[in-house]
Amino acid sequence: MAVIKIEGTTNRISEALSRLELLGKQPQEFLAALGLEMVDRTRERIEQGVTPEGTPFAPLNPLYAQSKRGLGILRERGYLFNRLVSRQEGNTLIWGSNEIYAAVHQFGAVIKKKEAPALVFRMGGHVFKRDYVTIPARPYLGFNAEDREALTSTLEVFFKQCLRG
Numbered sequence: 001m002a003v004i005k006i007e008g009t010t011n012r013i014s015e016a017l018s019r020l021e022l023l024g025k026q027p028q029e030f031l032a033a034l035g036l037e038m039v040d041r042t043r044e045r046i047e048q049g050v051t052p053e054g055t056p057f058a059p060l061n062p063l064y065a066q067s068k069r070g071l072g073i074l075r076e077r078g079y080l081f082n083r084l085v086s087r088q089e090g091n092t093l094i095w096g097s098n099e100i101y102a103a104v105h106q107f108g109a110v111i112k113k114k115e116a117p118a119l120v121f122r123m124g125g126h127v128f129k130r131d132y133v134t135i136p137a138r139p140y141l142g143f144n145a146e147d148r149e150a151l152t153s154t155l156e157v158f159f160k161q162c163l164r165g
Helices: 010-023 028-048 064-066 076-082 100-105 145-164
Strands: 085-089 093-095 109-112 119-123 126-130 134-135
Touching: 010 145, 028 076, 028 085, 028 093, 028 145, 064 119, 100 109, 119 134
Parallel strands: none
Antiparallel strands: 085 093, 109 134, 119 126
């Protein structure tokens, strides 16, 4: 009877498993990479003018659109677009913008007069006086199926690095 004898150690396997364990316990590097990906994906949605679900943003008021000099609904002067950031807090990834008007775009808002007799603004060459204006929600932040695929792809890269050593 023939005998096959295999000798060796499981050191490489143990080391790879240790690296995977460390990735799970200290995911900051992974979260940082994923954060950059999510900021890029959010910017893509803004450029396309769609919500995370793929629905087009609410259109601009036609009079406002006539006089607007920006690059798109949420790219006016590029502030929101260019000030999207990500950060990790512990094992949590956060991305978005702390611009004062970021939440207005995400959730919509009703802007009311405070101390003045009216809100006064110009659109399409006309001056308007109103007690309030409504800005529709144009959600740009979110997490959809394509984002989940991007997360999975990024995680696969980190897993492969752990397995290679």
